[in-house]
Amino acid sequence: MxxxxxxxxxxxxxxxxxxxxxxxxxxxxxxxxxxxxxxxxxxxxxxxxxxxxxxxxxxxxxxxxxxxxxxxxxxxxxxxxxxxxxxxxxxxxxxxxxxxxxxxxxxxxxxxxxxxxxxxxxxxxxxxxxxxxxxxxxxxxxxxxxxxxxxxxxxxxxxxxxxxxxxxxxxxxxxxxxxxxxxxxMYTFVTEWTGGIYATPSILGSRPGGVVAATWAAMIHHGEAGYIETTRQIVGATRKIGAAIEAIDGLELMGRPDVCVVAWHGKPGSGINCYSLCDALKEIRGWDLATLQRPASVHLALTLPTSANADLFIADLKEAVAMVRADPVKYSGGTAGLYGTASKMPASFVEESAKVFLDVMTLAAEEESAPGAAAA
Missing domain, CATH: 3.40.640.10 (Type I PLP-dependent aspartate aminotransferase-like (Major domain))
Known part of the structure; x- marks a missing residue:
């Protein structure tokens, strides 16, 4: 298919x-x-x-x-x-x-x-x-x-x-x-293994079948007509938001909103920090944008729910721009401060910080002591 x-x-x-x-x-x-x-x-x-x-x-x-x-x-x-x-x-x-x-x-x-x-x-x-x-x-x-x-x-x-x-x-x-x-x-073959001939098409050896069946079911359920309709909604909303951003004083599109992502930053000389807009939008209605770098910008990847709320997002973005302009100091920390600091750090420091982050992500909580067990 x-x-x-x-x-x-x-x-x-x-x-x-x-x-x-x-x-x-x-x-x-x-x-x-x-x-x-x-x-x-x-x-x-x-x-x-x-x-x-x-x-x-x-x-x-x-x-x-x-x-x-x-x-x-x-x-x-x-x-x-x-x-x-x-x-x-x-x-x-x-x-x-x-x-x-x-x-x-x-x-x-x-x-x-x-x-x-x-x-x-x-x-x-x-x-x-x-x-x-x-x-x-x-x-x-x-x-x-x-x-x-x-x-x-x-x-x-x-x-x-x-x-x-x-x-x-x-x-x-x-x-x-x-x-x-x-x-x-792409294939991997081990033909002289003591356990027999080993061959896999991709990275995994054992492969779950449930997700394959569920993917087939999703495609059958939505069908071509369903995907055309979701495309109409998502791409339409993406381009609508892109056009609105071009009309907002102080903002500038990054790239082209061709499909489902619209990205922007503060126009040079506008005094608007795009990362500050992230925090203001989250404060207004919990909008969660992706932060980008090299160059500094942010993006919204549209889904069906966000597509249905495109007009609301545009109104909130305009309000966020006004909030950042009215009180730039308030929004100079948070995301703006984090990425501003990170951009000045050597790559080796950022890599070490990423290692700590991944270590914390993979920590397992210690098991509670069994009832009646003596304290260590």
Whole structure:
């Protein structure tokens, strides 16, 4: 079903994974192994945009890849000239997003395809976020800035998450391949193990079947008509909020609200700190925005509930701007203070702080002493 959504050719195939991160990891493993087997590449690299999902960095760490970062153009779209300059004989794949997480922009996939075909490298399209919106946008009445699927000849893999706008349970993602030959490089085989022949398609050995069945059920329940309607609501609200932000004095869009994310910051010279707006919006009605960095900005990723409240959000955002302007000192701490401090810290300190955060997250509460047990 997902392959049909993405115009897969007769040769197209795929795999079910536990989420967008695993799909991205498996795609990058496939490209690494293909490069080693077919081109003798021992020091592989991938070229991604600075806005590409952090899972590509994770894949690079896991699979000993060099992750080269291309800059963006004005609308936070990948800079194609910079991508070209980063490709060399050890490049195994380049990456585009449709849409990217931070600012909601769809990269120019057709132009990336031209580069991929010219240099003989793979092209992965990350549709994890917009996976169940982008394929239905035209039917819902919206134009796309660029094509994104297997109709683009250089596209060789696509990742898509039903557990986002497909309304499937968490832990469901699909990784699609143009050919089964490329998919073979994702597999792991251990043929001489004493326990027998071991073969797995993705990272997991034991795989839960319930989430697969529930994902199928969600797609059958909503159907094409249901997804077209949710796309109409979500993309419509996203673009409505984007247009409203452009009209608010002191605010400036970051990127393009192509699909389901609208991002913005304070216009230079306006005196508005976007992180301060986060705290003001939370104070007004509990709005919870995602904080971005490099450059400083914030975003709202719209869901069906937020789409139904687009007008309310716009009114609250206008009120938050007035509150921050009226009392900038009040909102200079909190999120603004945290990110302002973090931006001045060396990366090594931030990494150490992240380790402490993850340690605390994984702490298990100590078991209570059994009744009658002596105190230590």
């Amino acid at each position: 997902v392959l049909r959504m993405y115009s897969g050719p007769a040769t197209a195939c795929g795999a079910f994974t536990t989420g967008g991160t695993e799909s991205i990891l498996m795609a990058m493993k496939a490209y690494r192994d293909k490069g080693r087997a077919e081109r003798g590449i021992t020091e592989p690299n991938i070229v991604v945009c600075v806005t590409a999902h952090a899972a590509f960095d994770k894949a690079a760490q896991y699979f000993n890849l060099e992750c080269r970062k291309a800059r963006t153009t004005g609308p936070q779209e990948v800079d194609l000239v910079h991508v070209r300059s980063l490709i060399d004989a050890n490049t195994v794949a380049i990456v585009g997003s449709a849409c990217q997480y931070a600012h909601g922009t769809i990269d120019n996939i057709p132009k990336l395809s031209e580069l991929a075909l010219s240099y003989g490298v793979g092209l992965h399209v990350d549709c994890c976020l917009g996976g169940f919106l982008v394929p239905f946008m035209r039917a819902a009445g919206f134009e796309l800035p660029h094509e994104y699927d297997f109709r683009v000849p250089g596209v060789t893999t696509i990742s898509c998450d039903p557990h986002k706008y497909g309304f499937a349970p968490k832990g469901s993602s699909v990784l699609m391949f143009r050919t089964p030959e490329l998919r073979h490089y």
